[in-house]
Amino acid sequence: MSARAILLMIGKRLVALVVLIAILSFLVFSLVHIAPGTVVDAYLGGKPATPELVQALTERYHLDEPFLTQYWLWLRDALVFDFGESTLTTLPVTDEIGARLGPSAFLAVYAYLLTLILGVIPGVVAALRQRKTLDRGLVAGAVVALSTPPFVMGILLLYLFAVLVPVFPAAGLGEGFLDQLWHLTLPALALALCVAAFLLRHSRASMIKVLDQDYIMFARARGLSRRHVLVRYAFRNALIPVVTVSGSLLAFFFAGAVFVETAFSLGGIGELLVQATETSDMPMIQALAMLIAVLIVLANLLADLAYVAIDPRIRFEGRSA
Amino acid sequence: MSETNSVPRRGRWHLALTLAALAAVLLTACAGTGPAARKDPDGGPRPADTARSADPGKPVSDQHIPRLSLGIAGQITLVNPAENMGAGGLYANQLGLEPLLRIDAQGKLQPWLATEWKRVGDKVYEYTLRQGVKFWDGTELTSQDVKYSWDRLRATGSRRSAYFAPVDTVEAADTYTVRVRLKQPDASWQYTPAMWYSVVFQKKFAEQTGTKFGQPGTLLVATGPWKFDSLNPATGMELSAHAGYWGGKPRVDRISVKSFADDNSMALALRAGEIDLAPTVGGPTGFDAAAGGGTVTTVGTCATSLLSLPLQQAPWNDVHVRRAVAHAIKREDIVAATQGRAGGPESTLMSPLLLRTLGSEKEVKAALEEVETYPYDLKAAKAELARSSVPGGFRFTFKTIAASAPIAQVIAAQLKQIGIDLEIKVLTETAWYAELGGQNKPLTYFETGPCVPDPSWAALFLSTDKTGAPVGLNFAGYTKPEMKKLLADGLLEQDPQERLAIYAKVLEHLGEDVPYVPLYAEGNTYASIDYDLVEFGSFWSNMPWVLNVIPK
Numbered sequence: 001m002s003a004r005a006i007l008l009m010i011g012k013r014l015v016a017l018v019v020l021i022a023i024l025s026f027l028v029f030s031l032v033h034i035a036p037g038t039v040v041d042a043y044l045g046g047k048p049a050t051p052e053l054v055q056a057l058t059e060r061y062h063l064d065e066p067f068l069t070q071y072w073l074w075l076r077d078a079l080v081f082d083f084g085e086s087t088l089t090t091l092p093v094t095d096e097i098g099a100r101l102g103p104s105a106f107l108a109v110y111a112y113l114l115t116l117i118l119g120v121i122p123g124v125v126a127a128l129r130q131r132k133t134l135d136r137g138l139v140a141g142a143v144v145a146l147s148t149p150p151f152v153m154g155i156l157l158l159y160l161f162a163v164l165v166p167v168f169p170a171a172g173l174g175e176g177f178l179d180q181l182w183h184l185t186l187p188a189l190a191l192a193l194c195v196a197a198f199l200l201r202h203s204r205a206s207m208i209k210v211l212d213q214d215y216i217m218f219a220r221a222r223g224l225s226r227r228h229v230l231v232r233y234a235f236r237n238a239l240i241p242v243v244t245v246s247g248s249l250l251a252f253f254f255a256g257a258v259f260v261e262t263a264f265s266l267g268g269i270g271e272l273l274v275q276a277t278e279t280s281d282m283p284m285i286q287a288l289a290m291l292i293a294v295l296i297v298l299a300n301l302l303a304d305l306a307y308v309a310i311d312p313r314i315r316f317e318g319r320s321a
Numbered sequence: 322m323s324e325t326n327s328v329p330r331r332g333r334w335h336l337a338l339t340l341a342a343l344a345a346v347l348l349t350a351c352a353g354t355g356p357a358a359r360k361d362p363d364g365g366p367r368p369a370d371t372a373r374s375a376d377p378g379k380p381v382s383d384q385h386i387p388r389l390s391l392g393i394a395g396q397i398t399l400v401n402p403a404e405n406m407g408a409g410g411l412y413a414n415q416l417g418l419e420p421l422l423r424i425d426a427q428g429k430l431q432p433w434l435a436t437e438w439k440r441v442g443d444k445v446y447e448y449t450l451r452q453g454v455k456f457w458d459g460t461e462l463t464s465q466d467v468k469y470s471w472d473r474l475r476a477t478g479s480r481r482s483a484y485f486a487p488v489d490t491v492e493a494a495d496t497y498t499v500r501v502r503l504k505q506p507d508a509s510w511q512y513t514p515a516m517w518y519s520v521v522f523q524k525k526f527a528e529q530t531g532t533k534f535g536q537p538g539t540l541l542v543a544t545g546p547w548k549f550d551s552l553n554p555a556t557g558m559e560l561s562a563h564a565g566y567w568g569g570k571p572r573v574d575r576i577s578v579k580s581f582a583d584d585n586s587m588a589l590a591l592r593a594g595e596i597d598l599a600p601t602v603g604g605p606t607g608f609d610a611a612a613g614g615g616t617v618t619t620v621g622t623c624a625t626s627l628l629s630l631p632l633q634q635a636p637w638n639d640v641h642v643r644r645a646v647a648h649a650i651k652r653e654d655i656v657a658a659t660q661g662r663a664g665g666p667e668s669t670l671m672s673p674l675l676l677r678t679l680g681s682e683k684e685v686k687a688a689l690e691e692v693e694t695y696p697y698d699l700k701a702a703k704a705e706l707a708r709s710s711v712p713g714g715f716r717f718t719f720k721t722i723a724a725s726a727p728i729a730q731v732i733a734a735q736l737k738q739i740g741i742d743l744e745i746k747v748l749t750e751t752a753w754y755a756e757l758g759g760q761n762k763p764l765t766y767f768e769t770g771p772c773v774p775d776p777s778w779a780a781l782f783l784s785t786d787k788t789g790a791p792v793g794l795n796f797a798g799y800t801k802p803e804m805k806k807l808l809a810d811g812l813l814e815q816d817p818q819e820r821l822a823i824y825a826k827v828l829e830h831l832g833e834d835v836p837y838v839p840l841y842a843e844g845n846t847y848a849s850i851d852y853d854l855v856e857f858g859s860f861w862s863n864m865p866w867v868l869n870v871i872p873k
Contacts, residue, residue, distance in 0.1 A: 035749075035751070035752070036748070036749075036751070036752035036755050036756075037749070037751030037752045037753075037754055037755035038751075038755065041751050041754035041755045041758060042750065042751040042754065044754070045750070045754060046754050046757055046758075046767070046794060046796075047483075047794075048483035048484065048781060048793060048794065049482075049483050049793070050477075050482050050483050050486055052477045052478075052482065053477065053478060053479070053480075053482050053483065056477055056478040057478075060478070086398075089398035089399060089404075089554070090399065090401075090404045091398055091399060091536060091537070091554065095536075095537070095538075095554075096398070096554060099537070099553055099554045099555045100554075100555045103555065155585070158586070158589050159589065162589060162593050163589055163592050163593050166593055166594075169593070169595060170586065170589045170590040170592075170593040170595050171579060171581060171586055171587075171589075171590045171595060171596075172556065172579060172595070173555070173556055261582065262582040262583055262586075263582075263583075263585070263586055264582075264586060265579075265580060265581040265582040265583070265586040265587070265590075266555075266582075267396055267554070267555035267556055267580055267582070268555070271582060278749055278750055278751065279750065279751055280751045
């Protein structure tokens with residue numbers, strides 16, 4: 001694949017991203033609009049209010065305007081990156097997201113790295129020790145981890161390592177890189193273990209399949225060292241389906257960590273999304289939906305670029321044609 | 322429902338409650354199994370039940386605490402008292418923002434920023450400010466600041482405007498005198514200057530910061546014993562002692578307020594020593610199990626949780642059905658289902674604690690003699706239902722939010738015994754609020770939240786508009802014409818004895834018509850291993866409450 005082809009692929013993805021965001025914003029806006037209750041119901045929360053306050057809120061959030069006008073008013077501002085203010089807290093949406101973006105990104109990347117380390121390496125080891133005790137032990141461990149929801153794992157880890165043997169903090173985000181690393185180790189582990197177990201099984205199966213291929217046998221027959229065969233031929237090929245899966249993991253960890261965020265009181269993006277959805281906080285929901293869509297598209301783009309790096313068949317596809 | 326710890330605030334975390342319930346099961350095996358509420362080792366009154374003995378502005382304990390870490394459920398997003406904020410934000414706000422007066426455990430007014438207050442006319446109240454009160458920047462508090470704060474809090478669009486609805490004007494009569502003119506006589510106003518929604522902040526800073534006032538990067542300037550140093554909506558807040566505080570420099574140097582998504586993670590943080598005190602706990606039993614036992618203290622308040630019966634729908638428009646339901650409710654079982662949150666069973670919409678501000682215990686008891694209550698009596702319940710339009714029972718939908726579902730299940734099981742078959746439908750909070758505000762009110766249950774000392778507070782749940790239609794928080798849709806006049810008279814009348822008679826009459830009507838079935842006195846719960854909170858009653862959070870912290 002030539003550099004031009006890669007740039008073309010990136011360009012196409014970015015155009016698709018814009019179209020996706022346009023469609024998504026309208027769909028999300030429509031769904032929140034037809035859901036029972038309005039932002040005024042959520043904002044007042046069944047608390048004392050004067051009719052003047054209700055009227056002021058209705059006008060402030062344009063609830064007295066037709067649906068399409070409401071959408072247009074939102075879109076007009078969003079086009080100049082003004083996502084408005086949270087209807088629940090009255091803070092600018094970008095400030096609210098900004099306060100949570102850093103910790104969520106840190107947690108997502110940390111959990112992602114742990115997932116790769118705890119998923120791929122044991123998966124490859126299990127494949128190499130197929131049907132041996134180590135393999136069975138790792139597979140059994142993976143089944144347990146896979147069956148344990150992240151928030152249960154979180155509570156267990158909290159009890160074990162923050163209360164019983166207090167080596168990690170029970171809550172908080174920490175300040176500075178090392179302090180954050182320390183604070184987010186348990187949440188990242190809780191988030192990573194379940195997915196790592198899945199990745200372990202996936203890597204194991206992929207590696208076993210590759211090890212059975214003729215080219216591995218031929219490489220061995222050519223007298224190449226075991227290390228060379230495993231790393232250069234087996235591992236790189238086994239990695240391709242793993243990369244497919246891991247591409248979307250980063251986005252999942254970023255926005256889907258709500259249970260772990262709740263268990264560890266991290267106040268991240270996932271928790272913010274749930275809170276916004278529960279309270280029909282339209283500006284917040286819209287901004288988060290956009291953010292998550294961008295992340296998913298970018299994460300998949302990165303996965304595709306990783307393909308190009310890993311798989312020579314893709315890299316040389318354009319040149320041989 | 323009034324603010325702070327009402328069900329919806331708790332209910333927002335229904336996701337978290339699921340986790341907490343699971344965690345409680347998980348941790349009970351490994352945690353200590355202490356009692357739900359700590360008993361005083363000497364058998365005497367608990368500190369929480371003890372009245373605050375210190376002078377205004379002074380801490381109850383002289384113990385020096387370099388740093389106090391507080392755990393608060395929910396996030397603190399801003400400190401602007403006129404805007405929306407969760408319960409956690411309100412509790413943190415009260416450490417820096419002060420009202421003019423304080424309400425003691427008996428519901429009596431005490432001096433705070435104001436040294437004197439008097440009603441100088443039917444509709445006019447005057448407040449004399451304490452001299453020498455300094456803001457955090459060293460400037461002195463004057464009546465102009467109070468006027469500005471209250472005008473901002475009562476402005477159209479302010480989240481607190483409903484509380485200032487009786488006010489016509491606020492005047493700065495002189496440097497230290499604030500004069501409030503009401504639109505008409507209103508006996509409930511006397512308590513407003515002592516409540517969390519009438520706190521005072523500096524005019525100059527508020528004007529300078531405009532729309533950014535109270536937001537995380539801007540914060541505000543006030544007079545309280547602790548200054549707001551920083552606020553992160555995701556993690557919490559940092560405060561430090563105000564050296565020029567009018568009550569003397571506080572004995573707690575720094576306060577860290579940490580936000581928690583749920584009780585369970587807060588309980589584990591308490592157990593791990595990462596927080597010292599959690600001033601509010603939603604589910605005391607589960608919290609205590611996770612925190613290791615013996616950590617929680619619950620005090621009953623003047624708020625009453627209610628089963629709301631939709632009077633405008635059949636068969637609830639039949640009073641015999643409503644009375645049957647009232648007799649079929651076994652309050653003790655419902656109290657048990659609250660997981661330690663309830664203060665105890667309650668059988669009147671207005672708590673006797675509220676009425677005690679109008680008369681002695683004996684006088685209140687005498688006034689309530691004619692009020693009909695409905696003790697648990699299945700035989701009487703069945704007899705009432707037999708006299709109704711649906712003697713064989715009926716099916717109906719009970720709408721609730723996830724956090725209240727366990728209570729709804731208990732109510733459904735109890736009513737099943739008399740042939741009323743309830744289908745429980747769990748709604749999102751927003752959808753539930755929309756139903757409550759709609760024309761067809763749902764059959765539901767709710768907690769009313771922190772109360773005001775005046776019995777007129779209960780009028781919130783009985784309000785009607787000029788046409789007699791239910792408005793506001795009148796979720797049952799109760800529109801008896803006599804009630805409107807009684808409630809109006811209750812505010813116009815100033816004599817406590819007369820007012821007691823009026824509110825007793827209100828309760829008589831409610832006892833006769835049963836638009837709501839009172840269930841239990843709501844409780845406030847704090848949790849700590851090392852500290853107690855003195856005077857932790859219904860009104861604990863209306864002042865800088867860390868001044869009431871004492872070591873255990």
